[in-house]
Amino acid sequence: MRGADWMRGTRRPAVQDAILEIAGEVFATKGANASMGDIAAAVGCSRATLYRYFDGRRQLQLAYIERVARRIGAVVAETVSGRPEPADRLTESIVVALTEVRRDPALAAWFTAAGAGVAGELALSSEFIETVATAFLGTGGEEGGEAARWVVRVIVSLLAVPEGSPERERAVIARFVTPTVLGFTETRS
Template structure:
């Protein structure tokens, strides 16, 4: 699947340069150095390219976040640090933060709301009583919305975001008051 990865890499560059909504299939094929027929062999639509890119990056970020929080025992702290790590990962990558520009944030929200991959990663950031996922699908969707919101409309600084997460997100999601 080297061709598919090359296509996704080319699409990522275009998303960052032109915006997600403004990037078409012909643009992606040209940037990837392939024909449109080859592009359509791997991805049947522009939405399929977007979704494949987002899923690839979500898996990568999910793995990075999991490594960062695996040794944190407190569920509330684990949740807060997991969200903060995810925010830092996206913000530090120009190919990803491009998805949260005003003109493209709607597409990002749409993908985030319908993606089982993103939902699963969101769900991995919290545990309920005795390590069981509590209302995992609903909680994961809520956590995803919080992350997308903070990427679209950030706090004043990282400290304010941490305070909001500690006060308004961690207690209801973990059932532990801080």
């Protein structure tokens, strides 16, 4: 999009969605550390105009993460909906989340050696991501939030340092992560 003319007369949420779409393209090429100037240039507006829609880079990054998390959450929910076994459902939820993040060029660029710290910190500070993870675990309260944050940490770790092959990764999740999380959530339920 060239020039900020397209923003005039467009409702704020639609402009924010368009900015996030374009920010995703910038993140795919420049990683999580793309500047507001980089994004404003791609959007075709000034940095000042961009700041009217997002208070700062961190807010824009969080909005982008949450936007993509909604999409990934829907894919995970659809994929595991027919699985009756909690262990199978949890393992598959983590595997699908990893696959979907890696499939997204913008998010994949975040989990390079240079960007993993920023991406991990943003993922762990997103209340929305914690809410999604808590819902998949089927727990509530502080304990559910604690378990959800731990699962997000595991996902971030595997994104930053993959386990070698998808089969090996699935086996590690099924052996170490799933029993620990389910054991924790069952004793708290």
